[in-house]
Amino acid sequence: MDxxxxxxxxxVIRSSVEKVKNAARTFKKQHQRxxxxxxxxxxxxxxxxxxxxKTALKDDVKLIAGPxxxxxxxxxxxxxxxxxxxxxxxxxxxxxxxMMRVPGSRRSLVDARTEGNDVRVVYSPVDSVTIAxxxxxxxxxxLGIGFETTIPLLAMAVRKAEQLKLKNYSIWMTTKLxxxxxxTLLDSQExxxxxxxxxxxxxxxxxxxxxxxxxxxxxxxxxxxxxxPVQLLSGTYKLVRMLxxxxxxxxxxxxxxxxxxxxxxxxxxxxxxxxxxDEEWRGMGSIPASGLVLKEKYASFxxxxxxxxxxxxxxKTKCRCGDIIKGRIAPEECVLxxxxxxxxxxxxxxxxSTEGTCAAHxxxxxxx
Amino acid sequence: MCIGVPAEVLExxxxxARVDVMGAGMTAGIVFVPEVKVGxxxxxxxxxxxxxxxxxxxxxxxxxxxxxxNGRDEFLY
Ligand code: SF4
Numbered sequence: 164m165d166x167x168x169x170x171x172x173x174x175v176i177r178s179s180v181e182k183v184k185n186a187a188r189t190f191k192k193q194h195q196r197x198x199x200x201x202x203x204x205x206x207x208x209x210x211x212x213x214x215x216x217k218t219a220l221k222d223d224v225k226l227i228a229g230p231x232x233x234x235x236x237x238x239x240x241x242x243x244x245x246x247x248x249x250x251x252x253x254x255x256x257x258x259x260x261x262m263m264r265v266p267g268s269r270r271s272l273v274d275a276r277t278e279g280n281d282v283r284v285v286y287s288p289v290d291s292v293t294i295a296x297x298x299x300x301x302x303x304x305x306l307g308i309g310f311e312t313t314i315p316l317l318a319m320a321v322r323k324a325e326q327l328k329l330k331n332y333s334i335w336m337t338t339k340l341x342x343x344x345x346x347t348l349l350d351s352q353e354x355x356x357x358x359x360x361x362x363x364x365x366x367x368x369x370x371x372x373x374x375x376x377x378x379x380x381x382x383x384x385x386x387x388x389x390x391x392p393v394q395l396l397s398g399t400y401k402l403v404r405m406l407x408x409x410x411x412x413x414x415x416x417x418x419x420x421x422x423x424x425x426x427x428x429x430x431x432x433x434x435x436x437x438x439x440x441d442e443e444w445r446g447m448g449s450i451p452a453s454g455l456v457l458k459e460k461y462a463s464f465x466x467x468x469x470x471x472x473x474x475x476x477x478x479k480t481k482c483r484c485g486d487i488i489k490g491r492i493a494p495e496e497c498v499l500x501x502x503x504x505x506x507x508x509x510x511x512x513x514x515x516s517t518e519g520t521c522a523a524h525x526x527x528x529x530x531x
Numbered sequence: 532m533c534i535g536v537p538a539e540v541l542e543x544x545x546x547x548a549r550v551d552v553m554g555a556g557m558t559a560g561i562v563f564v565p566e567v568k569v570g571x572x573x574x575x576x577x578x579x580x581x582x583x584x585x586x587x588x589x590x591x592x593x594x595x596x597x598x599x600x601n602g603r604d605e606f607l608y
Contacts, residue, residue, distance in 0.1 A: 426564075
């Protein structure tokens with residue numbers, strides 16, 4: 164699509180950067196400080212770093228990463244439990260690739276596989292159902308980790324397993340929802356932000372109106388934006404302009420795929436299979452109704468109910484992923500960043516996930 | 532995990548479609564986009580089409596951003 168060429172055109176990117184800087188300077192004149200914007204989504208964090216935009220804007224806009232990397236926000240005990248599942252006899256553990264190198268307190272899934280356990284990376288949760296169909300003598304467990312973008316796909320997997328009447332398939336649910344964590348962050352006042360860049364692909368499912376609470380209850384603006392360089396810049400510009408003008412609206416800058424109400428089929432499928440649950444978040448503790456789990460009716464597909472995994476208390480480290488996902492510190496403020504913790508030897512999930520803030524800073528923003 | 536890729540729908544059969552992702556052919560689920568037609572572009576996430584890409588909006592937002600870059604900000608919100 165030629166649309167893509169526009170969004171990645173170096174000339175357009177350059178003039179878009181200037182546009183954002185000029186707007187940010189107006190804000191600075193008005194407020195004697197930089198505008199502080201949180202990009203909620205981990206894929207935005209990665210895209211900002213990879214494209215060089217975050218570095219280009221660093222003197223004019225304070226962009227802070229938020230709680231939008233599903234692996235990073237999952238608390239250590241839940242990660243250890245998921246890795247613990249790999250040791251079950253006659254079990255095939257299926258996962259998104261992102262989970263493989265995430266450090267558990269004692270080992271990672273890569274270690275578990277090296278030790279001879281059957282751990283497989285799948286592209287889609289539905290693929291794990293096919294694996295269960297082909298291996299009726301084995302238990303097949305999928306690690307169901309993710310936000311609203313991914314949760315409908317977990318519903319699809321359960322639907323398929325149900326249609327195939329599989330008895331050997333289940334999902335270990337540790338899902339997370341965007342609205343409750345944003346509310347928690349704002350209520351705690353831990354991260355001081357002027358506005359939000361809102362996650363484009365979560366919004367495809369949940370819709371523009373799922374963010375109206377930001378303006379209505381917190382008086383903060385937000386812009387739903389895409390992932391290409393010019394889209395990131397256009398979203399940032401609109402947000403900074405709103406801040407300069409003292410406006411607080413939710414602007415949908417990704418209308419080509421995000422509708423007012425989101426995707427109705429995905430929402431109805433989520434309603435069919437799942438119900439709200441309190442979830443533990445890294446560094447934030449339990450947040451009420453901040454995730455979804457399988458309804459009682461579908462308990463046979465719930466790995467958490469079928470398998471008893473007990474894990475010792477997580478090993479304590481100096482990792483500050485908890486503060487990073489709350490937007491309280493930048494990776495460079497962690498004493499381990501680039502020293503004890505690197506992508507080859509990660510200490511926390513933020514350094515290995517493809518959406519992790521530490522990984523983004525290490526790969527694209529490190530100053531030699 | 533939340534990244535999506537655009538794909539063109541080549542052929543539809545039941546709950547699945549043949550799609551073209553930057554020149555590579557693959558099968559994708561279309562349960563979440565019942566309105567999809569051959570020739571549409573969709574946003575794929577982990578093997579499922581999650582939205583039909585509205586090309587009119589995509590082109591409009593480019594035109595809008597061009598105007599902003601040319602110093603005309605009246606189309607912002
Ligand atoms: S640099 Fe490593 S140890 Fe420090 S917060 Fe990031 S992932 Fe954790």
